[in-house]
Amino acid sequence: MTWRAGLLLGVGALTLPFWPAPFVGVAVLTVVVLLLVALDRAMAAPPHALTVTRSGDRTVRLGGTATVTLHLTNPTHHTLYAQVRDAWVPSAGARPDVPPQRLLTVPPGGVATLPVRLTPTRRGDRPAVALTVRSLGPMRLGPGQRAGQPATPPWTLRVLPRFDSRRHLPEKLARLRVIDGVQVTRGRGHGTEFDTLREYAVGDDVRSIDWRGSARRADILVRTWRPERDRRLVCVLDTGRTSAVRLGDEPRLDTAIDAALLLTALAARAGDRVDLLAADTEIRARVTGSGRPALLARLVEAVAPLEPTLAETDFELIAGEVLRRERQRSLVVLFTALEAGAIGEGLLPVLPRLATRHRVVLAAGSDPVLSRLATATPTGPDDPYAAASAWRALAERDRVRAALSRYGVTVVDVPAHRLAPAVADTYLRLKSLGQL
């Protein structure tokens, strides 16, 4: 039914005073209207005969806008008058170019293109859920609509992390080149691995002149050094309960992903091999960095659907997985939270095994709210209590940090927005010291 059928019946009611038997008139008019509705329905293009396909973007960065187009083909001999609603999950931020209320006209054999603009509000997979087609006849009296007719063409838009820390990448790469000894002539480059012999240039360290090589040639040659290449790096993302805590306006997990991506980009450029592991009570994602060129893209794909779970992280599982997969000595960067309960009971028991085989860095973004609570000038009666509570939390964190340092773990504990550059700096420092 549409409102037109009701209106028709209502207008027909006005003729009732002129009928000899008004109740017979009611029956006749109702039957006539229902017959018209049935006739109109029969003349409408059946929804199950339509073919629907989609095309468009498969991935989009968080904050960007993707376009997915719905192609509605009408293979029937009837003109299709239809209202089409293409429903996505709310967080996909779908805005159809053709609103669902608008009546669409598709001639027989024609195709309607319905673009949908999607501005997702969250990272992860955003699926199209339901397609509903309400087909009307030429009189618009009886709409035909049935769930699942036509079937919803599946489409999932993968929303990739924003990777805001990209802006730090040029600066870090420049520092990497300094360490590599590629760019700067002064100094012999950091690192311990012999790289090449080249001609002496003014400003080079005289200590790096290779006399034996110079004797064989007419020029004075210097040795250049470079940091070790083909080291291994493992990023471990903790997706347990502590990763759900919001730091500023995003969860800790998103901060960790951002930092891990910067670290991966940097390490891939430095010629190191990067693996990634995301786990809470089970392994959520795993990337092994064999194909180097597409590593970052694959990594982004893998971490995009990660969600924090409300479960205690199983560090036993993580340590076992890292030890099993990484035979060589690697740099294990653990993105988690400095929380006494989670670290003390989960990580500390397994840390000795991990720390003897690998170099462990624990990266934990701290909550800026916490230090603000601790150091703000108290104004209200609640403030001293909040400050004391915050100081206590900070003291607990210091204790955890001290306990971790005893095992030779490097702890990166900075405000969340500085986590990505701080982790990159730690990596560069370790690399320049040859401690990878």
Add this chain to the structure above:
Amino acid sequence: MTATVTPAETATAATPRRRRHRLLVPLGLAVLLIVTTLVLHAVDRPDTDEPGFLSPVATDDDGGSRLAEALRAQGVPVRRETAFDGVLQTAGIAPSTVFVPAPGLVHPDLLDRLTALPPGTRVVFVEPSPRVLAELDTPVEAAARRWAARAVPPDADGTPCPLPEAVRAGTAAIDLQRYAGPAEVGHCYGGALLRVPGRVEVVLAGASDPFRNDRIGEWGNEALATGLLGGNRPLVWLDLPEPVPAPTRPSWSPEPFTEEPAQGGDGGRSERPDPPDRADPPWENPLWGAFPQWFWALLAQLALAGLLVVLWRARRLGPPVSEPLPVTVRSAETVRGRARLYRRAGARDTVAETLRAAALDRLLPRLNLPPDTPDDEVAARIAERGGADPERVAELFYGPAPEKDRELLELARELDALTRTLAPHPSEGDTR
């Protein structure tokens, strides 16, 4: 090699079904219970239309053979009549007791002939319907009806019972249908047994239980039944095998059953309205005639049109879309929660101690003092550097715990001011 473990989405499909079950199962159980109760009650109730109901020759549960035997044992002559006219003839000779166990089977138009019997006659009706009461011209109306018969004493509602038979019988299971009438009508058993005095004495019994074979042995049922029907008058027992049809002509004839087929077959009840020429005109709403007929037709059609509009609006364009929301934990939630706990517990001493320790932790390295410096020296150095009174500083750091929230706030403010001047926090000024 990339492997991403996606969370399972099996729960979404099962949830609506489970929710529907959660609603349907208890409702279904309740409906089943109610239906079973109603069916059992209907089966358990004796059917007054059935042949053999309260018949003096029927020995089953619904029969009245035990009652007839008891009466015969008392020496009461029991005369069974299977035809209504036979009753009139038999009882018309001399005053007697007429027992009508199923007044519903007698056509209402015939009932007033029972009241025309010789004076001194007593007519006993079992569970008469309101229509029977109206036809009998008694001033009695049907009152409350119970779900099942209950045993009550004769003076159940506090008024003494005027029927000596009932008083003699005592408690009896007769309280099923109650009747109400004016004061001259004798009430017993709270209205379940009524005696309407007159030329012909009419007795209304509210339940068939005291007369039936299956329950005549309980309470004082037998005494009540034999008392009502016995005495020195002969008993005429009306045992009708089928409903008595309406009279064909104004004066009754001895052979009324032959011409007219029994109306309505087996299920035909005599309470049913009779042929249209004799029935009262059905009650009509006066509003019906106040407007022309097309007005009502117009209203009906507009309602139908409204129904169509409702149907149109009720069909939505696809279901609402749901999605699992991510876990969100507010920042510093535990810290704020602990602060509220401190506040509620009034832990001013702990709070003051924590704040003092935190301030000292920040001040001592700035003043190049080892952690085990004596208290008075610390206070003196801080006072010297901060330009404050040493005693005041000692009071601030080592004084007693504050008693009130205001004092605690004061303490926190002073500590904050002191540390801010002597040892600014590294993160201060960095608002990002």
